[in-house]
Amino acid sequence: MYRTGEPPGRSLAVSTAGLTKRFGDRTVVDNVALAIPSGSVCGFVGPNGAGKTTTIRMLLGLVRPTSGGGTILGGSLAEPATYLHKVGALIESPAFYPQLSGRDNLKALARLGRIPLTAVDPVLERSGLLARAADPYRSYSLGMKQRLGIAAAMLAGPELLILDEPTNGLDPAGIVEMRGLIKSFADDGITVLVSSHLISEIEQICDQVVMIRAGRLAYQGSVAELRATQQAEFLVAPEHDADRDLLAGLLRQAGCTVTPGKAGGLLLVEAPGADAAGLNRLSAQHGITLRQLGERTRSLERAFFALTGTKSADVPDGQEMGAIR
Amino acid sequence: MIWAAFTSEWTKLKRKTLSLSTFLGLAAAASLFVILMFSQASANGGIVTLHQLARPNGLVIGVARASMLLGVVAFGIAASQMASEYSLGTLRQLLVRQPRRASLLAGKMLGVITFLVLALCFAGVVAFVVALAAAHSRGVSTSAWFTGTGLGDLFRELGDLALATIGYSVLGLVIGLFVRSAVFAVIIGFAWLIAVENIITRIVPSIQQWLPGASITAVASGGVEGVGYAHGMILSVVYVVVAVAAAMAVFLRGDVTA
Numbered sequence: 001m002y003r004t005g006e007p008p009g010r011s012l013a014v015s016t017a018g019l020t021k022r023f024g025d026r027t028v029v030d031n032v033a034l035a036i037p038s039g040s041v042c043g044f045v046g047p048n049g050a051g052k053t054t055t056i057r058m059l060l061g062l063v064r065p066t067s068g069g070g071t072i073l074g075g076s077l078a079e080p081a082t083y084l085h086k087v088g089a090l091i092e093s094p095a096f097y098p099q100l101s102g103r104d105n106l107k108a109l110a111r112l113g114r115i116p117l118t119a120v121d122p123v124l125e126r127s128g129l130l131a132r133a134a135d136p137y138r139s140y141s142l143g144m145k146q147r148l149g150i151a152a153a154m155l156a157g158p159e160l161l162i163l164d165e166p167t168n169g170l171d172p173a174g175i176v177e178m179r180g181l182i183k184s185f186a187d188d189g190i191t192v193l194v195s196s197h198l199i200s201e202i203e204q205i206c207d208q209v210v211m212i213r214a215g216r217l218a219y220q221g222s223v224a225e226l227r228a229t230q231q232a233e234f235l236v237a238p239e240h241d242a243d244r245d246l247l248a249g250l251l252r253q254a255g256c257t258v259t260p261g262k263a264g265g266l267l268l269v270e271a272p273g274a275d276a277a278g279l280n281r282l283s284a285q286h287g288i289t290l291r292q293l294g295e296r297t298r299s300l301e302r303a304f305f306a307l308t309g310t311k312s313a314d315v316p317d318g319q320e321m322g323a324i325r
Numbered sequence: 326m327i328w329a330a331f332t333s334e335w336t337k338l339k340r341k342t343l344s345l346s347t348f349l350g351l352a353a354a355a356s357l358f359v360i361l362m363f364s365q366a367s368a369n370g371g372i373v374t375l376h377q378l379a380r381p382n383g384l385v386i387g388v389a390r391a392s393m394l395l396g397v398v399a400f401g402i403a404a405s406q407m408a409s410e411y412s413l414g415t416l417r418q419l420l421v422r423q424p425r426r427a428s429l430l431a432g433k434m435l436g437v438i439t440f441l442v443l444a445l446c447f448a449g450v451v452a453f454v455v456a457l458a459a460a461h462s463r464g465v466s467t468s469a470w471f472t473g474t475g476l477g478d479l480f481r482e483l484g485d486l487a488l489a490t491i492g493y494s495v496l497g498l499v500i501g502l503f504v505r506s507a508v509f510a511v512i513i514g515f516a517w518l519i520a521v522e523n524i525i526t527r528i529v530p531s532i533q534q535w536l537p538g539a540s541i542t543a544v545a546s547g548g549v550e551g552v553g554y555a556h557g558m559i560l561s562v563v564y565v566v567v568a569v570a571a572a573m574a575v576f577l578r579g580d581v582t583a
Contacts, residue, residue, distance in 0.1 A: 057417075057580075057581070057582070060417075060420075060421055061420065061421075061424045062417055062420055062421075062580065062581040062582075063580040063581065063582065064578070064580060080424040081424045081425050084421055084422075084424045087421070088421075089421050091417050091418075091421075092414070093414070095413055095414030095415045095417065095418055096413075096415060096418070097337055097340075097413065097415060098413070099340050099342055099343070100336075100337060100340055104336060104340070107336050108333045108334075108336040108337055109333070109418060109419075109422050111329055111332045111333040111336055112329055112330055112333035112419060112422045112423045112429075113329070113422035113423065114329050115422075152418060155422075156422070
């Protein structure tokens with residue numbers, strides 16, 4: 001389940017070894033070895049307090065690792081100046097000067113990074129803020145602040161974008177918008193590392209995923225590979241509730257794991273190697289007609305819980321069950 | 326690198342609300358002291374006599390006496406500028422764009438110092454105009470002010486005030502960096518400069534010549550009772566160098582978690 005090392009045929013944008021950070025006696029990040037392929041959109045997943053932000057801060061030179069090191073875009077982690085000019089970042093909530101306009105905030109950053117001021121308006125336009133660029137930052141909505149943070153991250157024309165919880169506080173429309181922006185960066189060939197404690201969110205935009213828990217790496221690799229490790233699960237309901245126990249017995253005899261659902265005659269069935277047709281056939285052979293038969297999405301959330309052996313309070317219960325397709 | 330940080334800092338400093346409040350605030354403070362000086366001056370005594378005001382250095386008396394107030398204002402602005410980078414969280418953005426921390430800190434400090442010195446110069450010009458008007462209203466001759474001696478005194482005093490402003494600004498920036506809260510930085514600075522040093526001096530008068538606020542005030546005023554100009558200058562330089570070294574040490578090594 002745990003995979004490290006350079007994926008075949010792809011260079012690494014981010015590579016770390018033994019990355020560790022302690023604050024006093026507390027180890028926040030513990031021996032983390034990241035391997036993020038260039039050009040990928042990589043999700044960085046873990047519950048709140050798992051060490052995501054500290055790891056990101058180490059990658060950005062804001063926090064000094066206690067031990068370990070690595071390279072980012074070919075530059076040493078110990079010398080952030082060798083690679084940060086090719087990196088854009090949004091760290092936690094966006095932070096700007098409240099009285100300055102969005103444009104002036106970006107100008108201050110452009111001057112600091114010796115980036116031509118002509119780069120400011122194009123990134124404002126791309127993030128949909130050009131019309132409000134002259135307004136003070138303090139007058140922006142949360143979504144606009146987040147988009148200005150993205151614009152600031154794009155200012156240097158980065159090869160690597162590091163976005164820490166970019167959808168935090170956004171309404172559903174804002175989340176969809178942010179998702180679209182991130183996908184557009186990937187289309188431009190930019191490597192994106194996006195952290196979130198909402199695994200379902202990551203699942204929709206990432207091709208790679210890094211899972212971290214209590215400061216330790218739980219998994220890294222492709223989303224597809226991780227999803228494939230998940231056993232198929234079905235939601236099955238007989239036409240007549242009275243047939244539920246009979247059906248459950250038949251399924252158990254066939255090697256399935258069956259958990260009664262809360263509603264009606266619903267059964268949650270883990271069926272290794274089986275498909276929906278097989279379950280339907282088995283039921284029909286014993287005279288049971290099904291009124292519901294659906295395969296649950298093999299979600300990363302389930303994989304995450306399986307890998308870490310816990311159920312995170314950060315993942316809403318409603319999302320945990322995934323969707324029936 | 327330092328120039329980039331300097332110009333970036335100025336992008337922030339030149340915003341209308343901050344520049345207007347700083348320039349007009351310092352000008353108002355200096356002018357207030359000049360007006361009080363001329364209004365309270367009498368022929369025979371008091372704080373200052375009309376005869377003293379008519380001397381070549383008469384113009385600078387009021388401004389020199391306002392030096393402590395000007396210094397406290399400069400300290401507060403510098404402290405809040407540095408501390409707010411932590412409290413707003415903007416420091417992390419700045420460090421991603423400029424990871425060479427020494428250059429960033431040097432550029433920021435130079436930006437704030439030049440901003441405050443310019444504001445002080447503006448305050449000096451306004452106070453000069455106000456002094457001319459006040460002298461005219463009190464019938465004080467200003468002809469001696471424009472002699473070589475008078476203009477020499479004026480520029481020397483402005484130079485001393487500028488040096489003192491640099492000292493107050495650096496201390497403010499360093500306190501802001503250590504405290505990381507604009508409000509607490511300003512409170513600590515004001516309390517120290519206005520109250521604590523006075524109390525210490527009253528209890529142990531001999532210690533006054535070793536205090537940072539008294540030393541910088543001595544520079545601003547060309548020397549004060551108990552602290553000579555040269556002594557104040559040397560000690561101020563020592564305080565500034567030590568403060569900058571401590572700030573650099575903390576800033577270069579410290580984790581940015583704000």
